[in-house]
Structures are given as C-alpha cells and as structure tokens.
Amino acid sequence: MNHRLPPGTPGNGISRRRALGLASAVGLTPLAATACSPASQASSAGAGASGTTSSPPAAAPGRPPGRDPLTTDAQNRLVLLGTSGGPPWWNDSHREGVSSAVAVGDRYYLVDAGDGVGKQIKKAKLGTWTPDMRGPLDALVAVFLSHLHSDHISDLYNLLGTGLQNGVAIPDRVLEIFGPGNRGALPVSFRGEQIPADQVVNPRNPTPGTRETIEAMVKTFATDFNDRIIDSGYPPPRDFFTGRDIALPAELVDDPNGDPHPRMSPVDVFEDDRVKVTATLVQHAPVFPAFAFRFDTDTGSVTFSGDTGPSENLVELATGSDILVHEVIAAQWVAQRYPEPRDAAAEAEYQHLVGAHTTIEDVGDIAERAGVRTLVLNHLVPGNWPVEEWEKAGASFSGELVVGEDLDAIAIG
Numbered sequence: 559m560n561h562r563l564p565p566g567t568p569g570n571g572i573s574r575r576r577a578l579g580l581a582s583a584v585g586l587t588p589l590a591a592t593a594c595s596p597a598s599q600a601s602s603a604g605a606g607a608s609g610t611t612s613s614p615p616a617a618a619p620g621r622p623p624g625r626d627p628l629t630t631d632a633q634n635r636l637v638l639l640g641t642s643g644g645p646p647w648w649n650d651s652h653r654e655g656v657s658s659a660v661a662v663g664d665r666y667y668l669v670d671a672g673d674g675v676g677k678q679i680k681k682a683k684l685g686t687w688t689p690d691m692r693g694p695l696d697a698l699v700a701v702f703l704s705h706l707h708s709d710h711i712s713d714l715y716n717l718l719g720t721g722l723q724n725g726v727a728i729p730d731r732v733l734e735i736f737g738p739g740n741r742g743a744l745p746v747s748f749r750g751e752q753i754p755a756d757q758v759v760n761p762r763n764p765t766p767g768t769r770e771t772i773e774a775m776v777k778t779f780a781t782d783f784n785d786r787i788i789d790s791g792y793p794p795p796r797d798f799f800t801g802r803d804i805a806l807p808a809e810l811v812d813d814p815n816g817d818p819h820p821r822m823s824p825v826d827v828f829e830d831d832r833v834k835v836t837a838t839l840v841q842h843a844p845v846f847p848a849f850a851f852r853f854d855t856d857t858g859s860v861t862f863s864g865d866t867g868p869s870e871n872l873v874e875l876a877t878g879s880d881i882l883v884h885e886v887i888a889a890q891w892v893a894q895r896y897p898e899p900r901d902a903a904a905e906a907e908y909q910h911l912v913g914a915h916t917t918i919e920d921v922g923d924i925a926e927r928a929g930v931r932t933l934v935l936n937h938l939v940p941g942n943w944p945v946e947e948w949e950k951a952g953a954s955f956s957g958e959l960v961v962g963e964d965l966d967a968i969a970i971g
C-alpha cells in the first residue's frame with residue numbers, strides 16, 4: 559500500500575480498519591490510529607438501524623475543514639477533485655462539486671465535471687504546467703459524464719471554453735466527452751403525471767443528450783468562439799472537442815418511462831493504450847440513461863457508481879474492482895429536510911432522494927457484495943454532514959472505507 563495517511567485527527571474520514579492497516583505501513587502506532595476513529599466505535603452501535611429516529615447531528619456552522627488529502631506516489635491513481643453532491647452549495651461546506659480523475663501515467667480521464675472542476679485540476683497539479691499555455695488540459699484524454707444533472711456538468715463549459723487556452727486546443731487530437739444520449743421522452747412524475755405543456759423548456763427537443771448538449775453549448779457561446787477564431791487564429795472548437803452519446807442496446811432504451819434501470823451487463827465505451835472503460839445503467843429515475851463507469855488499467859481497476867440507488871447492474875460492473883467510488887446520502891437528513899406531512903413538491907423531492915440515491919446504511923453492503931478492496935464515499939449529500947456519520951457506512955463492509963475528501967489521491971491496485 560503506497561498512499562500515505564496524513565497526521566491523524568479525530569473524525570478524519572478513514573475507518574478504523576483502514577487506519578490500523580495504514581498504521582503499519584507508515585509507522586503510526588496502533589494507539590494513534592485508534593484515536594483517529596471514534597465513529598467506528600459508534601458504528602458498532604447499529605448504524606444499520608433506523609437513521610430517522612435519533613436526534614439529528616449538530617448543524618454545520620463553523621465546522622472545520624476536512625482532514626488533509628491522502629497522497630500517493632503511484633503512477634496510476636484515483637484523484638477525487640470534488641466530493642459534494644449538489645446542486646446546493648451547502649452552508650459552510652469545504653467540498654467542491656462532484657468530479658473525479660483517473661490518472662494513468664502522465665495522462666488523465668475525468669468522471670463528471672461539477673462545480674469547481676477546473677480549480678481542482680489546478681490544485682491537484684494534474685497535467686503539465688508550462689508557460690506556453692499547453693497545459694494542464696493537454697493531458698486530459700476524455701471526459702465521462704454519468705448523467706446530465708447540473709451538479710455533474712455545471713463546469714463543463716469552463717473546462718471546454720476556457721480550456722482552449724489551457725491545453726484543450728491541441729492539433730490532431732479531439733477531446734471526447736462521453737455521456738448519455740437523448741432520453742427520447744419527457745419523464746413523468748412519481749405519481750405518473752406529465753409536466754404541463756406550458757412549463758416544458760425547449761419543447762421541440764426537451765431532453766437533449768450529450769452530443770446535442772455540447773453542440774448547443776458551442777452555439778450559446780458562439781460570440782467567444784468566433785472571436786478566438788478571428789482574433790487569435792484558433793480553428794473551430796469542433797476540431798478540439800466533441801460530445802459522444804454512449805450507445806446502448808435498442809431494447810434497453812426504447813421505453814424511457816418503463817423500467818429506468820433494466821438489468822444489463824456492462825457495455826464497452828472507450829479503450830486506448832492505458833485504460834478500458836465500460837459502463838452500465840444505474841437507478842437514478844426519472845433520469846435516464848444514468849451511468850456507472852469502470853476503468854481497468856494495467857495496475858488495477860476503479861468503478862464509479864454515478865448517482866444511483868442500490869443497483870445490481872452496479873454490483874456486476876464493480877465486481878473485482880480494487881476501488882469502488884460510490885455516492886451516498888444521509889437518510890436522516892432527508893427525513894429531517896422533508897418532514898411529514900409533505901406537499902406535492904416536497905413529496906416529489908423526498909421520493910427522488912430516497913429512491914434514486916444510496917443511504918449510509920446500504921452502501922457498505924453493495925461494496926461487500928462486489929468484493930472490492932476499498933470503498934470510497936463521494937457525492938456526499940448533504941455536503942456539510944459530519945464525517946463521523948459517513949463513517950457508519952463501514953458497519954457493513956469488511957474492506958477499507960475512505961470518506962472521500964477533495965484532492966484525495968489513492969493508488970489504483
């Protein structure tokens with residue numbers, strides 16, 4: 559094991575099992591490691607029991623920032639760029655929006671592009687930094703979007719628009735952005751109701767996919783792109799980046815309002831000389847399609863859940879992975895946020911949160927069944943929840959648990 563544990567502090571987001579395992583690797587004493595893990599003792603008191611009956615954790619104001627990021631010297635590594643679910647920015651949260659990198663040697667690949675992704679690439683020192691504006695995005699090979707919710711794509715334009723001057727614009731290569739295709743039909747509410755016609759945005763194409771979203775983004779920012787072409791001699795952006803819809807078997811996509819999570823085996827998405835990327839559909843209804851991704855490298859593999867409720871497709875995709883990066887939501891917060899009785903809007907949001915996300919009580923079992931070595935929690939909702947609450951996920955997982963912090967770097971394999 560070659561990622562290093564920063565100086566231990568109470569509630570530092572690393573389970574006792576992990577802390578003890580790392581202690582021998584870095585020369586910490588078991589006593590010091592044990593002091594790092596108060597929540598692992600709490601977890602034995604029944605984290606899997608109802609999370610809705612005990613009094614809620616204290617609110618976040620004044621909460622100190624999280625522990626120092628994990629570091630590694632490994633060439634192949636997972637880097638968490640942002641660990642907060644959204645779209646809220648969360649009062650007093652130190653976490654940026656969700657985005658992760660898989661770095662393989664001197665290149666890297668992104669999963670999602672949430673709020674702050676550019677700033678976090680800079681802090682993580684990914685890619686090359688030279689005075690001639692070739693980096694750091696010259697080392698970025700491809701972007702994989704789990705779905706098109708705003709908290710996963712809100713800084714995509716930043717990456718591509720300002721990216722032209724930060725390494726995206728390289729002759730003879732096209733940065734590919736992979737993601738879901740056009741849904742094909744508007745979703746219906748959990749009660750089976752259609753959205754009123756006068757409230758539909760862009761009724762001629764209300765559910766564009768990844769390719770169309772990138773094309774529309776270029777049109778939206780045409781003033782700037784044209785200025786760069788005329789004033790600075792850049793070729794058009796289509797020469798530098800393009801959106802690609804992930805292809806799925808027709809029988810899985812012909813009824814987007816049917817089963818939003820049909821059982822399937824992984825499909826191939828991308829392969830080069832460093833990674834092979836496969837994907838599967840996950841349960842984020844009414845969002846469809848919504849993807850999980852698996853990256854296989856020479857040294858090991860890492861799977862990203864995307865946004866999902868418990869998913870058998872995901873378990874199949876992740877089986878045998880070294881690392882599972884899984885989203886998680888605090889059921890206690892959901893119940894607190896949407897108390898009964900709920901009006902129609904509150905009920906809709908409540909149903910989405912409990913049905914299309916995975917709770918602290920459930921996520922450990924998923925990782926256990928997939929047989930992964932390390933479970934990394936990210937897309938934390940809410941983004942300002944106490945770390946000791948997230949650590950309770952370790953109650954049903956026998957491997958290493960990492961409550962992700964922004965800029966954590968973890969060796970793959």
Ligand SMILES: [Zn+2]
Nearest residue numbers: 643644709865
């Ligand atoms: Zn999300």
